[in-house]
Amino acid sequence: MDLGPAIQQSAVSPxxxxxxxxxxxxxxxAAPRPRRTAGPRxxxxxxxxxxxxxxxxxxxxxxxxxxxxxxxxxxLWAGHLEWARLLHGTPVPPFPSYFxxxxxxxxxxAALADSxxxxxxxxxxxxxxxxxxxxxxxxxxxxxSGRRAAFFAAALFAVLGPTLHLGSxxxxxxxxxxxxxxxxxxxxxxxxxxxxTGWMLAAGAALALANATSYPSALFDPVVLAxxxxxxxxxxxxxxxxxxxxxxxxxxxxxxTPALLIGGSRYLHGIDITTLERAAGTDAPVTVLVHFWxxxxxxxxxxxxxxxxxWASRAGRVQALRxxxxxxxxxxxxxxxxxxxTTASLNKHGATGAWFAAxxxxxxxxRLIAAAPEGSTRTVTxxxxxxxxxxxxxxxxxxxxxxxxxxxSSSAFVAILRPLADDSGGRLLVEDPSLAEYYLxxxxxxxxxxSTRNIVLPSGAPTGGPSDTxxxxxxxxxxxxxxxxxxxYFSVVALNFTxxxxxxxxxxxxxxxxxxxxxxxxxxxxxxxxxxVIWRYEPPR
Numbered sequence: 001m002d003l004g005p006a007i008q009q010s011a012v013s014p015x016x017x018x019x020x021x022x023x024x025x026x027x028x029x030a031a032p033r034p035r036r037t038a039g040p041r042x043x044x045x046x047x048x049x050x051x052x053x054x055x056x057x058x059x060x061x062x063x064x065x066x067x068x069x070x071x072x073x074x075x076l077w078a079g080h081l082e083w084a085r086l087l088h089g090t091p092v093p094p095f096p097s098y099f100x101x102x103x104x105x106x107x108x109x110a111a112l113a114d115s116x117x118x119x120x121x122x123x124x125x126x127x128x129x130x131x132x133x134x135x136x137x138x139x140x141x142x143x144x145s146g147r148r149a150a151f152f153a154a155a156l157f158a159v160l161g162p163t164l165h166l167g168s169x170x171x172x173x174x175x176x177x178x179x180x181x182x183x184x185x186x187x188x189x190x191x192x193x194x195x196x197t198g199w200m201l202a203a204g205a206a207l208a209l210a211n212a213t214s215y216p217s218a219l220f221d222p223v224v225l226a227x228x229x230x231x232x233x234x235x236x237x238x239x240x241x242x243x244x245x246x247x248x249x250x251x252x253x254x255x256x257t258p259a260l261l262i263g264g265s266r267y268l269h270g271i272d273i274t275t276l277e278r279a280a281g282t283d284a285p286v287t288v289l290v291h292f293w294x295x296x297x298x299x300x301x302x303x304x305x306x307x308x309x310x311w312a313s314r315a316g317r318v319q320a321l322r323x324x325x326x327x328x329x330x331x332x333x334x335x336x337x338x339x340x341x342t343t344a345s346l347n348k349h350g351a352t353g354a355w356f357a358a359x360x361x362x363x364x365x366x367r368l369i370a371a372a373p374e375g376s377t378r379t380v381t382x383x384x385x386x387x388x389x390x391x392x393x394x395x396x397x398x399x400x401x402x403x404x405x406x407x408x409s410s411s412a413f414v415a416i417l418r419p420l421a422d423d424s425g426g427r428l429l430v431e432d433p434s435l436a437e438y439y440l441x442x443x444x445x446x447x448x449x450x451s452t453r454n455i456v457l458p459s460g461a462p463t464g465g466p467s468d469t470x471x472x473x474x475x476x477x478x479x480x481x482x483x484x485x486x487x488x489y490f491s492v493v494a495l496n497f498t499x500x501x502x503x504x505x506x507x508x509x510x511x512x513x514x515x516x517x518x519x520x521x522x523x524x525x526x527x528x529x530x531x532x533v534i535w536r537y538e539p540p541r
Contacts, residue, residue, distance in 0.1 A: 044147070045138075047151040047154075048134075048135065048138045048150070048151070048154055051134065051138075051151070051154045051158045052131050052134060052135065052154075052158065054155075054158060054159065054393070055131060055134060055159065055163065055164065056127060056167075058159065058396070059127050059130065059164045059167030060124075060127065060168070062123075062164065062165070062167075062168035062400060062401065063124060063127075063168050064120055065401065065404045065405050066404060066405050066409060067119075067409045067414075068119050068170070068410070068435060068438060068439075069169070069171075070407070070432050070434050071171050071434075072119070072122070072169065072171060072438075073434040073435045073437070073438035074437075074438070075106065075107045075110060075170065075171055075172065076110055076111055076114045076122055076170060076438055077434060077437045077438040077443055078092075078093075078095050078099070078103050078107040078111075079106075079107030079108045079109070079110050079111025079112075079114070080111045080114070080115075080444070081093070081444070081446065082104060082107055082108045082111070083111055083112075084444070086108075091460055092446070093460065094266055094462070095107075096263060096266040096267045096269075096270045097266040097267075098270055098273070098274065098472040099274070100214065100215050100216060100270070100274035100275060101172045101176070101212070101215060102212045102213065102259075102263070102267070105172070105175075105209070105212055105213050106171075106172035106175050106176075106214075107172075109125070110125060113125040113170075114170075119170065122170035123167075123168045123170045125170070125174075126167055126168065126169055126170055126171070126173075126174035126175070127167040127174075129174035129175050129177065130163060130166055130167035130174050130177070130178070131167070132178050132181070132182075133157075133174075133177050133178045133181040133355060134154050134157055134158045136178075136181040136182060136184070136185045137150075137157055137181065137359065138151070138153070138154040139189075140184055140185050140188050141154070141359045141362045143189065143191075144322070144359065144363075145359075145362060145363045146366065148365075148366045148369065148382075149359075149363045149365065150362060152361070152362040152365040152366065152385065152389075153358045153361060153363075154358075154362070155389055156298065156302065156358050156361050156389070156392060157354060157355060157358040159392050159393045159396040159397070160295070160298075160299065160351070160354055160392070160396050161295050161398075161399025161400045161402075162295055162347040162348065162350060162351040162354065162399075162403070163351055163354070164396055164397070164400035165348075165399075165400045165403035165404055166351055168400075168404055169348075169403075169404070171348070172214050173214060173348040173349070175210075175213050175214075176210045176213040176214035176217045176352075177210075177217070177352050177355060179206050179207065179209050179211075179213060179217070180206075180207065180210045180217055180220050180224065180352055180355070181355060182203075182206040182210075183203040183206040183207035183210065183224050184203075184223075184224055184227055184356070186199050186200075186202050186203035186206060187227050187228035187231055187244070187248065190228075190231060190232070190244070191231070192232065192236055193236075194236050194240060196232070196244055197247060200228065200244050200247040200248045200251065201247070201251055203248055203251075204247070204248045204249075204250070204252050204254075205251065205255065207224055207248070207251075207252060208255040208256055208259075211252075212256070215274060215275040216275055216349050219333065219336065220332065220352055220353070220356070221252065223325060223326075223329045223332075223356060224248070225245045225248055226245070226325050227322070227326075228244045228245050228248050229241055229244060229245045230318055230321060230322045232244050233318050234318060273472055274472060278340055279340075279472075280340045280342065281340060281341045281344060282341060282342075283342050283343045284341070285338035285339070285341065287343060288334055288337050288338040288341075288342070288343050288346060289338060291346055291347075292333070292334040292350055294399075295347055295350065295399060296330060296353075296354045296357075298361075298391070298392045298395070299330065299357050299358050299361045300331075300354075300357055302357075302364045302365065303323075303326065303327035303330060303357035303358070303359075303360035303361045304327050304360075305361075305364040306323050306327065306361060306363040307323045307324040307326075307327045307360055309364055309367050310324075310363070311324075313367070323359075323360040323363060324360075326356045326357060326360040329353045330350075330353040330354055330356065330357035331353065333346065333349045333350040333352070333353050334346065334350060334353075337349075347403060368381070368385065369382050369385060407526075408525050408526035408527070408530065410435045410436075410525075412523055412524065412525070413435070413494075413523045413525055413532050414435065414436055414439045414440065416521055416534070417430075417436050417440070417492075417494065417534070420492050420534070420536070421436065421440050421442040421492070422440060422442050425445075425448070426490070426491025426492060426537070427448050427449075427456075427489060427490050427491055428448055428449055428450065428490060428491065428492045428494070429450045429451075429452070429481075429490040430450075430451060430492075430493075430494045431451065431494065431495050431496050431498070431499060431504065431532075432451065432499060433449045433450070436449075437449055446460070447459075447460050450490070451476075452476055452481075452495070452499070452500040452504060452507070453465060453466060453473070453474070453475070453476050454476050455480065455481065455484055455489075463480060464476045464477045464480030464481055465477070475500045475502055475503040476500070476503055478503055478506040478507075481503070481506070481510065482506070482507075482510045485507065485510040485511060485517075486510070486513075486514060488514065488516055488517075488539070490537060491536065491537045492534065492535070492536055492537070493507070493511060493517065493534070493535040493536075493537075494532050494533070494534045494535075495507060495533055496525050496526070496530060496531065496532045496533070497531075497533075498526070498530065508533070511535050516538050516539065517535045517536070517538075518535060518536060518538060519533060519534065519535055520534055520535065520536045521533075521534045522534070
């Protein structure tokens with residue numbers, strides 16, 4: 001099948017200004033092009049619509065695949081509490097001190113979707129962001145390399161396992177990726193305009209919002225800055241090209257610096273322990289790289305080929321540099337996480353790098369098709385490349401299902417915990433309380449809930465937290481927990497001996513030493529023989 005006129009190469013150069021911005025030699029503006037009606041636009045963009053439809057269908061099938069993941073539950077619960085604080089002045093936990101994104105941006109937005117349609121609606125909100133990211137990928141690639149490259153770039157990214165997963169995952173990763181994509185489109189859309197200040201201001205605002213939504217997204221700020229510089233080279237070039245990158249950087253600084261000053265020490269602490277000084281894991285670097293390759297290898301390999309083709313074919317130094325930059329962007333996250341010995345969140349954070357690499361991958365496929373002689377040979381080559389997409393579609397569908405069902409259903413545990421939490425005003429110690437806090441009405445009474453990371457006092461202040469070197473996911477202080485258990489501070493304790501196994505075993509021993517605590521239920525949870533063991537405190541009669 002020949003994708004022909006619908007995905008034909010753009011006649012403008014990669015860095016040319018958009019239609020209507022060209023000037024005659026005399027300095028007067030050229031006559032604007034006639035406005036295009038919806039019909040031609042639809043014909044031109046039907047390949048994008050097909051890719052978006054497939055992406056939406058594959059992500060929507062995951063929306064109800066499992067109960068909420070712990071992070072989803074945490075952010076949605078936090079969003080509801082943030083609305084309570086905004087509307088009623090209700091105190092909230094110190095979310096900024098341990099969230100890896102500003103709790104006042106994505107969580108309240110997701111909570112609105114959750115209030116309207118539950119977890120499925122919150123996940124569909126993420127799908128909207130991911131569809132927007134794919135559409136922006138099409139737009140950027142079309143400006144840089146033409147329609148045919150744009151189709152293959154969008155199609156490859158749309159069916160990637162991490163892409164499909166983020167489109168059904170109610171965390172701030174999708175919103176942040178969309179912000180980075182929007183900033184990238186704005187710097188490329190500026191083209192070769194002599195004055196692109198407005199575009200850089202908008203791009204800086206979008207990038208700042210993306211960084212505030214998810215702090216790790218700042219890893220890609222240099223890529224967007226370099227893209228702004230290369231888009232303005234060779235025209236307008238020189239100081240004007242450098243001014244674009246500097247303007248973008250200045251906007252970032254102007255927006256983020258006062259935000260940090262207003263947020264105060266809690267935000268600075270949260271950025272430090274979740275991003276700048278993130279605790280190391282125990283995964284071997286080769287494990288990190290193998291996992292990342294298994295999820296994004298198709299795009300990474302094609303992107304590398306695109307960069308090589310650009311250098312070998314003498315497509316222009318700027319084009320080759322740009323494609324090399326975009327291909328290299330895919331390696332930023334795996335390189336960082338390999339240095340931290342962790343695969344945690346690799347598939348989520350790595351999707352942003354894959355977005356950039358997809359631009360170079362689309363170029364590679366386009367050049368492969370263009371190398372075939374015109375006529376039936378090129379038509380067959382185009383059709384073969386479209387058919388070849390069935391492999392990443394199949395792979396992405398399988399991987400995304402694996403991502404979306406990789407945690408145990410919490411339905412049974414929440415059902416058993418519901419009467420214990422709702423029918424009393426006692427304090428609860430739950431290994432991972434975010435799921436119960438999200439699903440149960442008692443979750444709004446956050447001062448009652450403690451985790452195996454820290455104990456929440458009646459005032460709402462935390463105590464017994466992990467050491468600074470352990471990070472936010474480290475075990476709490478065993479001695480502090482032993483003291484509170486000896487006092488009968490918790491009315492209910494629920495442990496599953498998974499995330500904080502060493503501390504759980506210590507707590508279980510402390511519970512056995514206190515005759516007032518008794519095991520009342522053992523709930524299957526996770527792969528066999530996983531369970532949640534529930535103790536209840538029986539006060540003296």
